[in-house]
C-alpha cells in the first residue's frame with residue numbers, strides 16, 4: 081500500500097496551478113497578437129485598395145489622391161521643405177498655438193468652473209450668459225479675431241482658447257456639483273476650511289470630469305489653431321492646407337491632414353499617461369484589466 | 372417597584388442640565404421644500420447626553436435621526452429651541468466633534484495613511500507629527516499593513532476601520548455616528564461594534580449613535596432614545612443597565628439583554644408600523 085502524504089498532494093496542486101497560469105498567460109498573449117495582426121491587416125487592405133483604385137482610375141487621384149502620392153508629398157516636404165519654409169517650422173507653429181490656446185482655455189475653464197460650481201449665486205447669475213456664449217458658433221469668431229488681432233499668433237491662440245474654454249468649463253462645473261456631499265461634510269467636521277475643502281475634496285473629485293474634457297478639448301484646440309491659420313496666416317499647417325487647396329493639390333491636403341492626425345494622437349497618448357498618473361487611486365476599469 | 376427588577380428603566384424626559392455634553396432643548400426644525408412648502412422634520416425634541424455617556428437613537432426611517440445629528444454638528448440650525456454642546460450654544464462646526472457616516476466618506480484619492488492624517492493636517496498639525504499620529508491610530512484599528520492602500524483596495528470592514536481611525540485621531544469629545552455599520556455583514560458588524568466600544572472606553576467621549584437596529588442599540592448604549600414616526604420627537608428614553616465591558620458576540624444571548632430588547636421593541640413597533648403605513652400612503 082502506498083500512502084500519498086498531504087505535502088505531496090499540495091506540491092502536485094501547486095505545480096498544476098503554475099501550469100494552468102502559464103497556459104492562461106500564453107492564451108492572453110496569443111489573443112493580443114491576433115488583435116494586433118488583424119488591425120495591421122485592415123490597414124494594409126485599406127491602403128492597398130485605395131492605391132489600386134487610384135492606379136486603375138476607378139477613383140480619380142486628382143481629387144482623392146493616393147497613398148503613394150501622399151507619401152511622396154510628405155517626403156518632399158520633409159526633404160525639400162514646403163513653399164512656406166521647412167515642414168518642422170509649420171508643425172512647430174501650429175503646435176505652439178494649440179498648446180498656448182489649450183493651456184489658457186483649460187486653466188480658465190477649470191478656474192471658472194470651480195468658482196461658479198462653489199458659488200450658487202454666481203452660477204445662477206452667469207449660467208444664462210454662458211449658455212448664450214456657448215451657442216455662438218465659435219469658428220465664426222475666427223474671422224473676428226483675425227480682424228481684431230491680425231495675422232499673427234494671437235488670433236489663432238484666441239480661437240483655440242474659446243474652443244477649449246467652454247468644454248472644460250462645463251465639465252469642471254459639473255464635476256464640482258457632483259462632489260459627494262457626505263465627503264464634503266466629513267472634511268468640514270474633520271476641520272477643513274473652505275479653501276482646504278476646495279483643494280482636497282472638490283478639485284480631486286472633479287478631476288476625472290476635468291481630465292475627460294481635456295482629452296476632447298485638445299482636439300478642439302488643434303481645430304481652432306488650424307482653422308485660424310486657414311482663415312489667414314503666415315505660417316502653420318492650416319496655411320499649408322489652404323495653399324494646397326488653392327493649387328488643387330489633393331496630395332497636399334491629405335498629407336497635411338495625416339500629419340495633424342499624428343500630432344493629435346501623440347498628444348492624446350501623453351494626456352492619457354498624465355491622466356493615469358494623476359488618478360492612480362482609481363480602480364482599473366474591468367475592460368482594461370488583463371491587457 | 373417594577374423598574375428596579377427590570378434592567379431597562381424608563382426615564383421621564385426632563386430639561387437638560389447645564390453641564391451636559393449635548394443638550395437639545397425643545398427643538399423644532401422645519402425644512403423649506405424646493406416647492407416652497409414647510410416640512411417639519413423634528414418637533415419639540417429634548418435630549419441630553421451626559422459626559423462620557425453612550426446614547427443610542429432608534430426610530431423608523433425618515434423620523435429625523437440624521438437631522439438630529441446635524442443639529443449637533445452645526446450643519447443645520449433649529450427653527451425654534453436651542454442646542455448646546457459642552458455647555459456652549461452651537462454656532463459653528465465645533466472642533467470637539469467627530470462624525471462617522473453611514474456611507475463611505477473616506478477620500479478615495481488618498482491612501483489610508485493620508486485619509487487618517489487628514490484631520491490633524493486640516494487643523495494645522497505639522498506634517499511629521501500628523502503622520503506619526505496617523506500611523507499610531509492605524510495600528511490601533513489593525514490596518515498597519517494597509518496604510519499605503521487606497522480605499523477601493525480594502526474590504527467594507529477595513530474601510531470602516533479606517534473611517535473610525537480618521538475620526539478618533541482628532542480625539543473628539545463628542546462622537547456622532549449615523550448608522551455607521553448598517554452596510555456591513557453580521558460578523559463584520561459585531562467585530563466593528565467591539566472595536567468601537569474598545570476605542571470609546573479609551574477616549575471616554577460622549578456618543579450619539581443612530582441606528583435602526585434595536586439590538587445594536589441595546590447592546591452598545593447606556594441610554595436608548597426611541598423616536599416617534601416623523602415628524603420625530605422623543606417617545607421614550609430607556610436606561611440600559613448592562614455591565615461593561617460588554618462582548619458583542621455574547622451579549623445577544625444574555626437573558627437580561629433579551630428582556631430589555633423585548634420591552635423596547637414593544638414601544639418601537641407601533642412607530643415602525645405607523646412609519647411604514649405613512650410611507651405606503653405617500654407612495655400612492
Ligand SMILES: Nc1ncnc2c1ncn2[C@@H]1O[C@H](COP(=O)(O)OP(=O)(O)O)[C@@H](O)[C@H]1O
Pocket residue numbers: 402403404410411412431432433434435436437438439601
Ligand atoms: N435638506 C432637506 N430638505 C428637506 N427635507 C429634508 C432635508 N433633509 C431631511 N429632510 C426630511 O426630513 C425628514 C427626516 O430626515 P432624516 O433626518 O434624514 O431621517 P432619518 O435619518 O431618521 O431616516 C425626512 O422626511 C426627510 O425627507
Ligand SMILES: [Mg+2]
Pocket residue numbers: 436437549
Ligand atoms: Mg438617516
